Amino acid sequence: MATPEISRAASGNAALVVEGTGPLALVEDAGRFGARHLGVTQGGALDWIALGWANWLLGNAPDAAGIEIAMGGLTLKATGRMAVAIAGADLGATRDGETLPANGSFVLEPGQVLAFDQPRAGLRAYLALPGGIDAEPFMGSLSTVAREQLGGLDGRGSALRIGDRLIAASVAAETREMPCAMAMPQDEVTLELVTGAQIAHFEGASLFAAFNQAWQVDSRADRMGVRLTGPELRCQLGGMISEGIPLGAVQVPPDGQPIILLNDRQTIGGYPRLGALSPLACARLGQCAPGTSIRLSPVTPHQARKAYLQQLALWR
């Protein structure tokens, strides 16, 4: 995934001013790549598919930077006329009080207020601006990683704050209509898991349980990882020497309860793993509220790749 070339110095472009904030709103793009060997995590939008659609609705590159709005609570006021798009979770978005669709593009007139209330379906909505967001990238990315004090509008890993100005990276946008529905996870969600890593060291009964019983999304969930609760998984491996860990890695610490490692995970780790979720499954997990029932479905790298490339092809 290449980082978008954003034309900078677009200071004359319209802006959205932050007037109110909720739990967490972050500048995110596809992530920061090429520095994991230095301990720099990948970051990026958890639901990269929703960010991709929000960008597509404005004619942006799918990996252009947008805003990841978790749980709502964000209020923005337009300083000038600007086309914007939203996709992903339904956070009850309104324009001057008028209800907006969860997925679509629309125009804000000067002084109009775009507000996100709270989740009706899913957890995270993505807001795209024409061309992306005008700010200084670090190592090719604007993705915000609070723990590493990297990315975001200030380059220091800060979440959006009242008074922040979101400036569009370009003036014009080529707005489009959503060509398909974007469903949010409901009560039970299937997540594809590319099996591998240390899976051969787990006990047979544990593997049977892992793929045949339901898991629950725990409340201990953030951008680093999501804990699942369910059957206790036993692994015969004792201590492991730390190694690089991919996105979506399903690691099982000694308590037998898996943790799915997401975009802001540490770059190396030493717990045995069943493999890693497919990128499409990672995006879906980013929308699953605590208590959601999860089924893990084993897939091959080939199957996961095919589905991933099909998704990318939709944006060409």
Place this chain on the structure above:
Amino acid sequence: MSQSPSPSTAPAFRLETVGMDALIVRLFAAIDEAHMPWILAADNALRQRFGEALIDLVPSYTTLLVHYDVARLSQREARQWIDEALRGLKPASTETGREHRIPVWYDDSVGPELTRIAERLGVDTDEIVRRHAGRDYCAFALGFSPGYAFMGMVEEALATPRLKTPRQKVAAGSVGIAERQTAIYSMRSPGGWNILGRTAVELFDRERDEISLFRPGDRVRFEPISREAFIEQGGDTTPLEER
């Protein structure tokens, strides 16, 4: 853990699927400084072979994680490329890794475990400092936070398990040990290592050409300095527990 000489023939490696777009190259079964020339050689060979198709390459003690671009190649092709890259591998020269001397103010106020370890061994704190600073350490892997290097091996007698309850905040520059490893906190973060002192050196500086001071395979030696020298270097003397 023996300091065996570097094997002269290429180690047999194993390739493991770890995700849709990632493979682990497993070269060794145990931690040994003598393995690093092979890890570095493999790192270099893989970067060359994959070129633009490489998204990230993460070397660690005994492995390398290869994260490649699935828009360009399948996992079967990636396996072939890795095979080709590692065929006839020669170990990197030990000069490949750079050497660093890191000035450290060893003191109880900024390194509360200095006394605890000295008491356990029945020696004075100067002896602990002499022994911690008395050898070269190898940076096996970077992780935990940007620029944070896991280094070893600490002398067997100094080996100390992690704190039972990690600290909420450990100051940037804190020098610690955990079991037979040593590290410097690259930024203020929670942490459970035993802290012996503090350095004013910036490990991760976005204004510097080399953003991360350390790279995997580098060698590091700690140099005890006085409180005055530490302050002169711009060090922050705020005691650890007050932060």
